[in-house]
Amino acid sequence: MKFDKTIAKIKDGVDKHIVPGASYTVIDGVDHLEGQVGQQELEPTEIPLQPNELYDLASLTKVVGTTNVILQLTSDGQIGLEDSISKYLPEWHSPEVTIRNLLTHTSDIVGYIPHRNELPKEQLIQAELGLSSGDKRSQVLRYQDTNFLFLGWIASRIAGKPIQQLMTERVLRPLKMTETTFNPQDSSQVVPTQIVPKYGLLRGMVHDPKTQILGSDSGAAGMFSTQRDLEKFVRFILGENRDDFKDVLNDKMLAGIYQDQTPTHLGIRSFGWILTYYQQQPIILHTGYTGTLLIIDKQHHRGLVYLSNRVHPQVVGEPFLKYRSELIHTFISESNQ
Template sequence: MRSYPKTIAQLTALVTEGIVPGISYVIFDGPAEIRRVQGLAQTRPFPETLVAGMKYDLASLTKVVGTVPVIAMLIQEGRLRLADPVVKYLPAFGDPRPTIRHLLTHTSGISGYIPHRDELAPVALKRAFLTAMHVDSSFNRQIRYADVNFLYLGWIIEKLCQAPVQEVIANRILAPLQMTGATFNPAPATCVPTEIQPQRGLIRGTVHDPKAYILGAHCGCAGLFATLDDLLTFSRALVETNLAGLLTPAMVDCLFSDQTPLAGEHSRSLGWKLLHSRAADHHLLISHTGFTGTWLILDRQTDQGMVVLTNRVHPTARNQVYLDRRDQIFATYLHEMQAN
């Protein structure tokens, strides 16, 4: 197996330089793995050592680990089409132009401001997202990453499956893949804390994202907690066995290729961001990040990947240096994964 010395040094520096309290990661290369758990689970109100098996708030990794596979399965079953307009399932939205494909590729142009959003009750928040948003000039022209796209996808899943989206994800993805530590309702003591906020105090075992905190089981953009082993199980299944047979090879092909409706080549598949390999053929890899300090990079063609879990928002989300370092680590890893 490749040794990834520069990537590992940069991951370790996140902890030793105090950029994140602790880190859990695995780099896999075929059957071989490099795995580390180091640092602290929390620094405040008192230091607590990070141990293997703790659950992390995955934030937006919920989108690609949960919501995207369910949408893909519904497409395979003929219950949903990429070309379907959003209003077919969510008529309160009103605009006939954005489609399921636009939501998945963040090309919907759906935007808007909801006053006092984080103070609304669940029903009022959903109504506001459906009725107070508009489609701006970026529609079908630009990729603009936005949670609202996956809120809508979650509610479309609920319409088709007649159950809360998080319940559907648990039944259709987490259980079949035997992601035994993954849950939307963890025991707080098993979780790595996130931010300390004036209103909520130390957030531990409840979702950090304010929309997901309000919407609960009806949120498809965030809310999932999982261990490093859970994400390794998911990652290997996706690149090695078409998600343990839950997806067809053709559907997984779609996850690893540009699916935007825009002219030319772009950096989005169905839910995932696309990266170019540094190999001679420059084949495409998939990646996604989570606001709380999580990320995945997966290469189906070479059976390689990196799963990284941190709580970079602890004790505060003001942590720009982490974002800069993350970009550097991505570049280093893409280079080293092709080294002899």
């Protein structure tokens, strides 16, 4: 297996103290290469990473879980991509926003919620629903958690269960992702994230403040998973074992994940995923705020699972974002050699 440059770049992030540590799996056809480098914890004590530990996935929850639940409901005819979200969330007063807008982050939701991370759950929900859409809907991409909070609430109102329960029943169990959870039972198996004033070191508690409030009603974050389970997920998105997994995502919806789904054909978002191209072939990827990343190259049947806790002990901003861009470029270049 190649990918020497990708693995060197992963180690470089640790050596340069951009991230405390990283776990990775490179998928190349039927083969894979996995490993970990660096520390899981720096403060209050240094603890080295161990194989296959749980990471807070942050926004990878959107594409591993929520997107697939919504696409199932679409396939079943319970949701229409062009439906107004007001059909399902009547409290929302910008009926021009559609399910497709939410999935592709083209809803242009505007407004400000004072003290958002301090509100009780019901007040936060009503505050989010009290926002509105701006005049750039469908014309610009504005990545916002609110889009996937709304999708989670829509799924819940249709199916009668919290979105995180729906992800577990409709995605994680069928894919046999048995290590993935929203409520880690053994915090010693969880890679910690940030040290925050309210809670101290977060280990097994979700990092995202909105999800801390919303709990199982958050479709934007909250999932914890391992290298092993995410390899199963990537292989599913690559189209392996289709006869076993068509109930999770049918062939039409799976193909749609690799196609531009924005209303005005911006060419940069599919269903949930970031969409890019290399030599005219589609590649999908998604990131998580805590330092997580999935890249999937269907043309060459390759993928990268990259898990770090770049927010530990405190958030690293610009250096990590630059490094992550370099890592993405390195993997895609090697995948296409």
